[in-house]
Amino acid sequence: MNLEEINKIRSFNRFYTNVLGLLDKHLLDSEYTLTEVRIMYEIYNSNEITAKELTTTLKFDKGYLSRVLKKLSNLKLIVKNVSDKDKRHSYLKLSKTGILEFEKLNSASNSQVLSIIENIEKEKVNALINHMISIEKILTGK
Amino acid sequence: MNLEEINKIRSFNRFYTNVLGLLDKHLLDSEYTLTEVRIMYEIYNSNEITAKELTTTLKFDKGYLSRVLKKLSNLKLIVKNVSDKDKRHSYLKLSKTGILEFEKLNSASNSQVLSIIENIEKEKVNALINHMISIEKILTGK
């Protein structure tokens, strides 16, 4: 068993958990929760998506998700459209307000990432990104 | 502004958030909460640590931490030793049971990581680790 390798990976995991926490911190000061933002992100980046699909991509409990979606719906940030073909499904979309709100949050998140890389030399940022791409390739077996 | 770079980094962040979530999942099936495990981890990896230090490293509210520590104490997993020099401080240590329990959880976490890398060729695992080390170096400016 490769304990040394495992420890190195877990050490990186702890480090990167912290990085992600710092990046998400600004969202805690926003008027939406991290969960709500993640949901808005998924809806924004899809033409039409159902709650069922959200539970699989975000791995949320369907009951919990249902409540959050209801809240977003009450806030007029999303719109639910019951499918004609199968009345059990609802297709979710961001409303105009939802799109505007999400884009605000999104550019705040961009600024947050920028604030980290702007202090790093250009070549190193490129290297950083290449390392990230490599990691994803290795882990997904691509 | 380098939107493309930012997007690539954020794409990796979403990917790795998922990886971390999968790795932590087994802890949710254990008899301890993620919070409790994180606290045990910090205590295990220190000679003597105070609650105050835990609040700064784990960024927990001191009231919340106090309660979780009390629970761990009731479960006989940790021991509190009031400092002689300053009776406001208590030094925290894992009890024998606590050490055993933590080591069980810890090796379960190791197995979890192993289950991911055991399907990857050895050279690729090495590459993976090197990418991780490089990322940490770049981000910490080392």
Add this chain to the structure above:
DNA sequence: TGATAATAGTTGACAAAAGCAACTATTTAT
């Protein structure tokens, strides 16, 4: 020294986040 401020930790009250299980409505399968 003696009053005041600061610190570590506890406790009460509360609220948000998340998960589990039972339920409804609808569609699919036998």
Add this chain to the structure above:
DNA sequence: ATAAATAGTTGCTTTTGTCAACTATTATCA
């Protein structure tokens, strides 16, 4: 036509987290 499966909702509970008031102890400094 009945049973099984599925999408989503709702009630209930646990986990996580916050805020403020409080105790006990130590540090500060006039």
